[in-house]
Amino acid sequence: MSDHSTRRSPWLTEDLDLLRELARSFLAREVAPNLWRWGEQGHVDRDLWTRAGAAGLLCLSIPEEYGGGGGTFAHEAVLIEEQARIGDSAFGTSVHSGIVAHYVNAHGTEEQKRRWLPGLASGELVGAIAMTEPGAGSDLRGISTRAVRDGADYRLTGAKTFISNGSQADLVIVVARTGGAPDAPELSLLVVETREAEGFSRGRVLDKVGLKGQDTAELFFDEVRVPSAHLLGGRPGQGFAQLMDQLPQERLIIAVSSVAAMEHALALTVEHVKQRTAFGRELMAFQNTRFTLAECATEAAVARSFVDDCVLRHLRGELDATGAAMAKWWASDRLCRVVDECVQLFGGYGYMTEYPIARAWTDARVQRIYGGTNEIMKEIIARSL
Known part of the structure; x- marks a missing residue:
């Protein structure tokens, strides 16, 4: 729940309020001052991952026995909200913690979980998932x-694109x-440890x-x-079921x-129209401004x-x-x-x-594309009717 919203989300708890304070403090100190620089270099600094891990902000919903925070999806949601509150679209922690770590936690063997989850939680490992290809997007x-079996190994050949966290x-x-x-x-689904992967x-x-x-790379x-x-x-051949399980x-x-x-x-716009004047009065005094913001506030509340x-x-x-498809297409479309x-x-x-609202505008557009295009979301919904 952002500062601008007057409604407290029903899934929030006192524990999550404390997490919000921690996340807000960390992001204000480590992320907000660097967003412009990271935008120019195309990725966050590598040591941000280990600093976030040390602060306990990675893998919040992964069990403690594997190094995670032992929380739920609600913990991930609080961090996502706090990133949005400062306009942070650079730090790909939702992919790392909310997606990659959960594939391992939900579908990995015990040995695999113990091998990879602690490193993801500490930030020693940065996670990515490579689905999209130059010639294949939403259609798997x-x-x-x-990947062809060759003795004790698989030989993996192909190209992937638009991979979040890809360069790190x-x-x-x-x-x-x-x-x-x-x-x-x-x-x-094959897990590639990139540091030692020839080819x-x-x-x-x-x-x-x-x-x-x-950071989005080929x-x-x-x-x-x-x-x-x-x-x-x-076991081979489980990839489609694993993907369908985690995509919601x-x-x-x-x-x-x-x-x-x-x-x-x-929130940015309300602040702006209360300060900016035109024709001798605040922009907020114009009926068009008030009606437009009334519509936007209603869209956001719904x-x-x-x-x-x-x-x-x-x-x-x-x-x-x-339900997940409905939420994804509707919320991204309204955004x-x-x-x-x-x-x-x-x-x-x-x-x-240089204005945050301009960056919010350009950042928003891809929400209707990734995670499955909104047209695919409507197809999923239609099949259930």
Whole structure:
């Protein structure tokens, strides 16, 4: 729940309030002063990961026995909200902690969990997941990266793109074909430890319209040997089921961040129109300004209520793929609408990159694309009708 919202989310607790204070303090000290610089260099500083790990802010919802915080998805949501509150779109912790670590925790063998989760929790390992390819996005059947069994190893060959945390990742979960027909591939998830992987290389850090400080890269695998012990879950052909199991949480993360970003944009704009004058009076005195902000505040409140309900359902283990798809497309769509209205109220200043509202605008657009495009979300919903 952002400062601008007057509604306290029903999933919040006193423990989460304390976490919010910790997260807010850490982000103000370690992240906010560096956002512009990270935007120019295309990634956060590597030691931010270990500092966040030392502060206990990585893998908040991973069990303590593996080095995590022992919390729930609600703990991850608080950190996501606090990042949005300062306009932080650079630190890819939601991918690292909320997605990569959960693939390992939910589907890894005991040996795999003990091998990788403590490093992810400490920040010694940076995690990424490599699904998208130059020729395959939301449609997993189009994946061409292939892993062929060769004795005790797999030989992994293919290319991935748009990979968050890609240039810094020490641990990459790679979606690959391990068999099956061209139109019905058998998919598996292989975990690549990049530091010692011969044949693994990174392309450029991609120059995006928004999310300038978020490390997004191309990854290449040329006959990379991956021990069969690093096949997630230990059995081939489980990849599609593993992906379907984890995608609802990924989409809920996007919904949570979209609502928080909406509230952030609204707070920035309310402050601006109360200070800026035109024709001898505050912008807030104009009916168009008040009505536009009334609409934006309502959009944000409705989205907050729905996404809060989805968080509660997820905490109870009841959020299904359809509900997550609804939350993802609706919240990200509303975000783009609200932030665009907010930019308009800033006038020319809203188009200047040094203004946070301009960065919020460019950062928002990709929310409707990644995690499965909103068109795919509607297809998932339609299939349930």
